[in-house]
Amino acid sequence: MSRSITLGQYFPGQSLVHQLNPRMKLISLLFVLALLFSLRSYSGLVALFFIALFLIAKTRVPFRYFLRGLRPVLFIAIFALVIYFFFTSGGIVLLRVGFITVESEGVREGIFIILRLVTLVLFSLLLTLTTTPLSLTYGLSYFLKPLRYIGLPTDEVAMIMAIALRFIPTLMEESQRLMRAQVSRGADFESGSIFRRAKSLVPLIVPLFVSAFRRADELALAMEARGYRIGAIRTRMHEDTFFPRDWVVLAVALVMLAASLTLGL
Amino acid sequence: MVNRSEFMIEARELAYYYPGEEKNSFPALSGINLAVSRGEYLALIGPNGSGKTTLLKLFNALLAPCEGEVLVEGISTVDENKIAEVRRYCGMIFQNPDNQLVATTVEEDIAFGLENMALPSAEIQNKVIAVAHLLGLEHLLHQPPHLLSGGEKQRVAIAGVLAMQPHCILMDEPTAMLDFTGRRDVIETVRGLNRDQGIAVIHVTHFPEEAVYADRIIILNQGRLVMQGPPEIVLSDVSLLHSLGLQGPAAVELAALLREDGFDLPPQLIHCRELVHSLCSLERKS
Ligand SMILES: Nc1ncnc2c1ncn2[C@@H]1O[C@H](COP(=O)(O)OP(=O)(O)OP(=O)(O)O)[C@@H](O)[C@H]1O
Numbered sequence: 001m002s003r004s005i006t007l008g009q010y011f012p013g014q015s016l017v018h019q020l021n022p023r024m025k026l027i028s029l030l031f032v033l034a035l036l037f038s039l040r041s042y043s044g045l046v047a048l049f050f051i052a053l054f055l056i057a058k059t060r061v062p063f064r065y066f067l068r069g070l071r072p073v074l075f076i077a078i079f080a081l082v083i084y085f086f087f088t089s090g091g092i093v094l095l096r097v098g099f100i101t102v103e104s105e106g107v108r109e110g111i112f113i114i115l116r117l118v119t120l121v122l123f124s125l126l127l128t129l130t131t132t133p134l135s136l137t138y139g140l141s142y143f144l145k146p147l148r149y150i151g152l153p154t155d156e157v158a159m160i161m162a163i164a165l166r167f168i169p170t171l172m173e174e175s176q177r178l179m180r181a182q183v184s185r186g187a188d189f190e191s192g193s194i195f196r197r198a199k200s201l202v203p204l205i206v207p208l209f210v211s212a213f214r215r216a217d218e219l220a221l222a223m224e225a226r227g228y229r230i231g232a233i234r235t236r237m238h239e240d241t242f243f244p245r246d247w248v249v250l251a252v253a254l255v256m257l258a259a260s261l262t263l264g265l
Numbered sequence: 266m267v268n269r270s271e272f273m274i275e276a277r278e279l280a281y282y283y284p285g286e287e288k289n290s291f292p293a294l295s296g297i298n299l300a301v302s303r304g305e306y307l308a309l310i311g312p313n314g315s316g317k318t319t320l321l322k323l324f325n326a327l328l329a330p331c332e333g334e335v336l337v338e339g340i341s342t343v344d345e346n347k348i349a350e351v352r353r354y355c356g357m358i359f360q361n362p363d364n365q366l367v368a369t370t371v372e373e374d375i376a377f378g379l380e381n382m383a384l385p386s387a388e389i390q391n392k393v394i395a396v397a398h399l400l401g402l403e404h405l406l407h408q409p410p411h412l413l414s415g416g417e418k419q420r421v422a423i424a425g426v427l428a429m430q431p432h433c434i435l436m437d438e439p440t441a442m443l444d445f446t447g448r449r450d451v452i453e454t455v456r457g458l459n460r461d462q463g464i465a466v467i468h469v470t471h472f473p474e475e476a477v478y479a480d481r482i483i484i485l486n487q488g489r490l491v492m493q494g495p496p497e498i499v500l501s502d503v504s505l506l507h508s509l510g511l512q513g514p515a516a517v518e519l520a521a522l523l524r525e526d527g528f529d530l531p532p533q534l535i536h537c538r539e540l541v542h543s544l545c546s547l548e549r550k551s
Pocket residue numbers: 283284286293311312313314315316317318319320
């Protein structure tokens with residue numbers, strides 16, 4: 001079971017989207033999100049939606065991963081749709097149930113909003129599905145670097161995140177082992193009220209904490225023994241470098257944003 | 266590389282008390298005088314709590330001596346500015362393979378020490394590949410550590426230390442949590458490095474069978490050095506080992522029983538093969 005634990009949502013691959021510099025992907029995503037909210041016209045939004053679909057096809061990540069990522073926004077989407085359908089007036093009356101009417105303007109706007117939401121999520125998934133959590137962490141920590149001047153230890157924070165990523169599977173394995181041990185002694189994690197189930201987790205969490213602290217102690221020692229010192233200058237085995245393709249992607253995102261803003265698309 | 270002392274590691278009148286334990290009946294270590302030569306394979310044995318781990322931590326500058334001094338390549342381990350150098354000369358492998366791998370992939374873990382030395386990326390990559398090749402870990406380079414077997418994890422830890430080109434590898438019960446194959450792989454890796462690269466090894470172990478291959482064995486008890494010598498001498502002294510709550514290798518234990526039953530076996534049999542030979546020659550004589 002532990003072998004199937006995947007970290008984050010990363011789906012390995014060799015596509016262009018996978019190979020883009022994570023920092024560039026982050027900035028481009030930011031531009032695309034800004035673009036999404038500046039777009040006024042249906043045609044622009046649909047174009048962007050198809051760009052997302054095109055990139056998704058390019059990544060060769062199975063589409064069901066994207067569908068799975070969309071599931072959490074399904075509820076919000078339906079909710080928004082209902083609100084817009086029933087409470088926006090204007091246009092032709094399409095449906096009348098008692099005193100509630102569905103008018104064409106409401107349908108138009110409701111679908112617009114949902115398309116925008118779906119496109120937004122798809123672009124975000126494009127980032128998280130094609131970038132390892134570690135590169136994402138390092139990419140983010142790069143943008144946090146200026147905070148170092150106000151005393152935030154950004155390199156150390158990145159190290160902490162990287163170590164957390166390293167130990168999540170180990171701790172999951174351990175919690176599963178503890179759970180099995182408790183179950184074999186008659187513990188029951190599955191039935192009863194939420195309160196009861198939460199209570200039955202206590203004998204699991206305490207030993208997990210104890211072991212996590214012991215691990216932290218030993219790991220700190222091992223890191224020190226290998227020459228790690230807080231605040232010291234370090235290099236990285238894989239410095240992320242920029243290739244021309246990274247600049248092209250960034251330029252495309254920028255041009256689209258500028259076009260939408262100036263032309264009022 | 267000038268100004269090198271004669272010994273790899275030297276401990277002089279070394280004593281260590283854990284904080285808050287000064288009043289105790291015995292310190293964690295006391296009166297240790299020890300010199301480790303270049304390329305020597307030293308096995309360190311002793312009952313639980315005898316101070317073996319403490320001694321290794323003192324050699325790696327993880328702890329600073331309370332009395333006396335430790336010199337690594339002539340450098341005192343209390344010299345704050347040279348601690349990084351000491352740790353590069355003396356790499357350390359710990360017991361629990363899960364708690365000493367830092368990075369999310371094998372290659373990044375091997376690179377960890379080199380990254381701490383702030384080497385350029387290209388150089389780090391070359392060294393990582395060279396070390397992985399030497400230890401036969403190439404196929405694992407992109408694996409996350411939690412998918413490796415215990416023996417593989419320990420060998421990755423060794424690779425991480427080896428990448429820093431140490432003069433000595435300190436190992437604290439590196440095989441205690443491994444199965445038979447894992448144990449054999451790790452020991453063979455380390456013996457190979459000792460033999461081919463001339464890297465000194467200090468190996469703390471509870472398995473007498475692992476100490477058999479050392480050049481010299483040291484026994485610690487209650488923080489004191491009670492005996493040292495070549496394996497044939499130290500490991501064949503069953504009465505001393507038993508009085509300290511230790512065990513000899515299988516061959517030694519068996520030979521002791523056979524002698525009790527009147528078999529006329531030569532002293533200093535520590536390998537099973539030797540024991541079998543002696544028994545066969547006895548058989549032929551009778
Ligand atoms: N962090 C610590 N704080 C206080 N005392 C300690 C600490 N670590 C070890 N000791 C004590 O120091 C003594 C030597 O411990 P050490 O861990 O060096 O023994 P060891 O030979 O490695 O034992 P083992 O075979 O169990 O690993 C023991 O009496 C132990 O209780």
